[in-house]
Amino acid sequence: MEHEETGCQAAPEGPILCVNNCGFFGSAATMNMCSKCHKDMMLKQEQAKLAASSFGSIVNGTSSINANEPVVAAATVDVQPHPVEPKTLSSQPSFSFGSGSYGEPKPEGPKRCNTCNKRVGLTGFNCRCGHLFCAVHRYSDKHDCPYDYRTAGRDAIAKANPVVKAEKLDKI
Template sequence: MESANPNADTPKTCSGGCGFFGSAPLNYYCSVCFKKVHGEEEFKRRTEVTPAETPSPAAKEEIKDEEKADHMEVDAKPAEQAPAEAPAKAEVKEVEQPPAEPVKKGPTRCASCCKKVGLTGFVCRCGGTFCGVHRYSDKHECSFDYKQAGRDQLSKANPVVEAAKLEKI
């Protein structure tokens, strides 16, 4: 008679109506619907698990005993702790306010022939992304001056050595 409540272990379908199964931490939404309704930040916050938070199976029993003791202590104390917890929640909201950086999408097409290159594209010194055929500077209209770049590289690598014009006393 372990299952006193038969609905406790039964998976429920997504509240968004997509047909997948939802989970209790996500209010019975699947991950995709939850992200649509509540946003990416809330999804990360609810599903984030750190190694410190996942105890070993032997330590789980000790934690359960400690939680029971904590609940008993909380029930015995008056409502003095509630105001102390409110500023902590306000601080968390301040941390969440900075806007998220936009996701940078990489170039996926050749600048010459518009062929999809995906991850196999070659980035030229002129700044364009090209396919395997147009990757060389003579196969596309490259605006990078290789001649001047070579001269600059040589002048930095080989400084001019010349004698002083006047002898020092």
């Protein structure tokens, strides 16, 4: 009876469910939403404000902070009824460096020995010729390696030991 006389509303008897029907309980402090739904809504509003301000600066052709502030204030009224959905970027790039087309990923099959076609998995050996081999065919004489080890060795020695010549002394 006291509530009817004073005009105050009584607090609800039971807990309030989230207005987004996620199954959790909400509170009046978070607009009858659970903490996660309220956080997501605030994040969407913040992203919408940033998108509107960047769009406004592109349209106006200005990049100063003072020019963006009125656009943000005007955009908040229009943005709230139509929240912008955030788009997430995929963690994997949509292009590959080894394939000819950039849109489709390169199919990775099981790793196999180049000579006997045996599955090698993680124990495969990469040769200097660029192929993958099993433990039996890993040596160059076992798989007829086309890599020229002699020329590569000579080049390495030539780089490591440059020719040092002293300047000629002038005869007196």
